[in-house]
Amino acid sequence: MNSQTGPRVLLGHGTENDFVVLPDPDGDVWPDSRLDAAMVRRLCDRRAGLGGDGVLRVVRSVHVPDAPEVLGETLDRCEWFMDHRNADGSHAEMCGNGIRLFLHVLVTEGLLDRSACEAGVLVGTRGGPRRVGATPDGAYWVDMGPTRPFGEGEARLSGRAFAGLAVSMGNPHLACLTEVDVDSLDLSAAPSFDAALFPEGVNVEVINVVEPGEHIRLRVFERGVGETRSCGTGACAAAYAGLVADGRTSGTVIVDVPGGRLSVRVDEGTTVLTGPAVIVSTGALCAEWLAG
Template identity: 45%
Template sequence: MPEIPFTKGHGTGNDFVIVADPEGELDLTPEQVAALCDRHFGIGADGLLRVVRSRAIGEGRSALAEDADAEWFMDYRNADGSVAEMCGNGVRVFARYVLDTGLATLDPAAALPIGTRGGVKRVTRSDAGFEVDLGRWRAEDGDPLVRAKGLDVARPGMGVDLGNPHVVVALASDGELEELDLGVVPVIDPAPAHGANVEFVVPQDPLVTGGVGHLRMRVFERGVGETLSCGTGTVAAALAVRSWAGANAPSEWRVEVPGGTLGVRMFSDEDGERVALSGPATLVFSGTVALA
């Protein structure tokens, strides 16, 4: 069996197998991706990041049309091998990898554009590690109901599109959050055509301290299951809680996830509101692995 080099990395516990394939020569099947991400028989991860030059992958040409400097494309796969549009934690880990391996450089005041299926994302350095400008967001129409094991009744959710789909559900207490059994897939009614990540959130008391909002979150990621963190899910949760809190809610949030703490910042430009995610990105170890 052929062997390929890999690196393991994570952002607040949301972990990834990273495979460098600059010229797009490696055609990983969904079954191979799932085997690599398997926690019992493989390396183990929430997903796989293939590092490929934008010009070498079909979706990357759209990234280059959006930003000619987006040399690198993040080909992101869920742990079950399915293709995903975006991953906020993954973008930070991807940036850490290309910078630490010398594939890219990033001056202190500059931004690194990275192509994704959800558009080009620009990464800058921050005190927490990296900040990713996730661009504009959109609230979805409709009032989905979410059933989850551990909740006595279905709860209403808010749909948020960040290049990938989310449904955010508010819970009444930390106890409710801790009693959830996310080993069982939450059921969304009506079911989104392509599925959705589901975030369960509890606003903290006090909600705002020093102009910064605070909340706790757990997440079930489609194609993966419960993860210790979800970057775009963190942003979706902060946007939903701000919407529920009303006009005086802050535009800066700290979100506690099982794997750590992430920052969310909402800001305006000439075309509307944008959102940014900040947090750490860590490379853990490297090696080689045989492909089945």
């Protein structure tokens, strides 16, 4: 390896929700003092950096300062922690696409055996522990926890108001079903929303029903990022909203996002998201860029 080459880095995505992945098993390459908000923004910059919707640091939970607080009594059962940052440098609680990619990286890096993951392994996140596993056909599933509706709200975008269901998936969502073709909407600017209902911001989904209670399509504006090609927690919130609109609170929903297709199974006590995860490239950061 060139002596001027720095830390290893991977690029990957889940249904085109893409991430810069930083392998740091022992927590000594990317401590918080190095992986600050400015560094995250540089890494995610699509022109001057590597480009991504966020950063995933692959690290053991014992090396994450706030892991005991967010994981509680499950800390000892979560060897690995998905240290997830949004593209603007802020911490993110949970990402369904990201955690599938996270497990894929653990497998491809030789840190976990894929066959042993089929039953699922617990991974720590700032949204709490999540069980994630591999499927025999090469995809990955994640138990996203229960959907938690907490009211109704309204988002304004493209000069229109869209009523929606407020849903927590460990992070806040406003899932707006509409008959307006979602492809016709302008999501280049952040939608406005009720700050009293969402004091920490919100991910906004605009949703078309393809088949009631069975199949939806959506676009999403993620807080701290902008419009993304996919959002795993957003797919779960949207699937739940679609089921509620059909008079149900459980079922399996196909969710089409700009980046591909996901499957969401909503049960009384939990929500399971299934979809692909892909590593695009691996390499190392150059000293020249790190010094910039």
